[in-house]
Amino acid sequence: xxxxxxxxxxxxxxxxxxxxxxxxxxxxxxxxxxxxxxxxxxxxxxxxxxxxxxxxxxxxxxxxxxxxxxxxxxxxxxxxxxxxxxxxxxxxxxxxxxxxxxxxxxxxxxxxxxxxxxxxxxxxxxxxxxxxxxxxxxxxxxxxxxxxxxxxxxxxxxxxxxxxxxxxxxxxxxxxxxxxxxxxx
Amino acid sequence: xxxxxxxxxxxxxxxxxxxxxxxxxxxxxxxxxxxxxxxxxxxxxxxxxxxxxxxxxxxxxxxxxxxxxxxxxxxxxxxxxxxxxxxxxxxxxxxxxxxxxxxxxxxxxxxxxxxxxxxxxxxxxxxxxxxxxxxxxxxxxxxxxxxxxxxxxxxxxxxxxxxxxxxxxxxxxxxxxxxxxxxxxxxxxxxxxxxxxxxxxxxxxxxxxxxxxxxxxxxxxxxxxxxxxxxxxxxxxxxxxxxxxxxxxxxxxxxxxxxxxxxxxxxxxxxxxxxx
Numbered sequence: 001x002x003x004x005x006x007x008x009x010x011x012x013x014x015x016x017x018x019x020x021x022x023x024x025x026x027x028x029x030x031x032x033x034x035x036x037x038x039x040x041x042x043x044x045x046x047x048x049x050x051x052x053x054x055x056x057x058x059x060x061x062x063x064x065x066x067x068x069x070x071x072x073x074x075x076x077x078x079x080x081x082x083x084x085x086x087x088x089x090x091x092x093x094x095x096x097x098x099x100x101x102x103x104x105x106x107x108x109x110x111x112x113x114x115x116x117x118x119x120x121x122x123x124x125x126x127x128x129x130x131x132x133x134x135x136x137x138x139x140x141x142x143x144x145x146x147x148x149x150x151x152x153x154x155x156x157x158x159x160x161x162x163x164x165x166x167x168x169x170x171x172x173x174x175x176x177x178x179x180x181x182x183x184x185x
Numbered sequence: 186x187x188x189x190x191x192x193x194x195x196x197x198x199x200x201x202x203x204x205x206x207x208x209x210x211x212x213x214x215x216x217x218x219x220x221x222x223x224x225x226x227x228x229x230x231x232x233x234x235x236x237x238x239x240x241x242x243x244x245x246x247x248x249x250x251x252x253x254x255x256x257x258x259x260x261x262x263x264x265x266x267x268x269x270x271x272x273x274x275x276x277x278x279x280x281x282x283x284x285x286x287x288x289x290x291x292x293x294x295x296x297x298x299x300x301x302x303x304x305x306x307x308x309x310x311x312x313x314x315x316x317x318x319x320x321x322x323x324x325x326x327x328x329x330x331x332x333x334x335x336x337x338x339x340x341x342x343x344x345x346x347x348x349x350x351x352x353x354x355x356x357x358x359x360x361x362x363x364x365x366x367x368x369x370x371x372x373x374x375x376x377x378x379x380x381x382x383x384x385x386x387x388x389x390x391x392x393x394x395x396x397x398x399x400x401x402x403x404x405x406x407x408x409x410x411x412x413x414x415x416x417x418x419x420x421x422x423x424x425x426x427x428x429x430x431x432x433x434x435x436x437x438x439x440x441x442x443x444x445x446x447x448x449x450x451x452x453x454x455x456x457x458x459x460x461x
Contacts (some may be wrong), residue, residue: 045267061434062435063405082217084216085193
């Protein structure tokens with residue numbers, strides 16, 4: 001029933017993200033949208049690092065790229081990444097939100113508007129409250145909201161802000177997140 | 186905490202109103218972009234909802250001009266993507282403009298002018314500024330006026346300076362502007378050879394015989410139909426062998442594009458018009 005996964009976090013959640021990506025099988029049935037806080041002037045290296053052990057291809061998408069299952073889409077540095085209603089990526093250089101570009105809120109909100117109740121949103125460890133509003137919107141529109149267990153996070157700001165704003169469907173450890181994703185048919 | 190949200194029908198009504206009242210057709214802007222942009226304007230100007238927006242813009246032509254300014258996205262910074270500007274400095278600008286005078290560089294849709302001033306400063310440093318004429322187009326009269334005055338927000342100075350240093354470690358951006366409190370002003374002699382064109386949505390009036398087009402991170406706000414329309418018009422205005430530079434996650438991929446353009450640098454999205 002699900003059509004997409006969207007994940008938000010900061011550079012500090014890199015290890016968790018690679019762990020999740022590396023556990024997904026080559027034929028994973030959903031696209032994975034990644035909105036991660038990153039240095040704005042470092043354009044190369046991140047997508048390569050995420051790709052090393054991932055079985056699904058990870059790209060920094062082109063504007064208006066069609067979103068396909070079994071592929072990871074990483075928001076490019078210094079761009080917001082949106083999902084258009086016709087399930088294409090749209091990039092933007094609009095002003096930062098919560099001091100962030102890419103903004104997790106904006107990726108989550110537009111992805112939720114495009115996929116409604118067919119999306120899973122996951123908020124990982126991060127250092128500001130970006131993502132909390134996006135996860136709330138995602139849940140309001142019928143999506144499934146997952147927050148990484150704050151006890152497992154080095155920096156709890158993002159996960160705690162998310163849980164404060166909206167009750168998550170699940171508060172999961174990394175292992176539980178992976179198991180949840182692997183059970184999706 | 187929940188902000189006002191436009192529905193699809195609201196957006197269609199707004200697009201229809203702008204077309205009917207002012208003959209500006211926004212139908213080929215990217216939908217989520219236009220939605221977010223208009224929601225932001227509704228909030229900023231306390232218009233409450235789509236109906237409030239429609240009645241204000243129908244009655245008030247000044248507000249329409251404000252809208253055209255507000256719908257445009259300010260360029261994030263001077264020398265965004267320093268590695269591209271280094272290539273422009275080291276190779277492209279010298280190659281294109283060393284010998285010929287009166288050569289044109291076109292900026293097809295400009296919001297806040299950073300790309301124009303970034304280019305002009307490099308040309309000045311290369312001692313080539315007098316060889317070049319700039320053509321700057323914008324849908325917004327306000328944008329054009331702001332650029333002509335050279336005023337910009339000094340909050341951006343820190344990132345502008347640090348980008349500049351990544352290219353020219355031995356020099357300071359402050360050689361090219363003056364600063365008073367929150368406002369800074371470019372040395373506007375940098376843009377003395379500039380023709381400004383106020384245009385409708387895109388390209389109702391465009392230059393010919395252009396050697397370089399800088400059009401970065403603007404087409405991301407359009408749908409594929411308008412993107413293709415823009416690129417084809419740019420193709421017509423470029424001389425054979427002329428360059429087109431777009432944003433680094435944009436690409437030219439309409440059917441047959443490979444006959445029109447060669448990719449010179451994929452990472453920086455630099456294209457060259459083929460010779461025939």
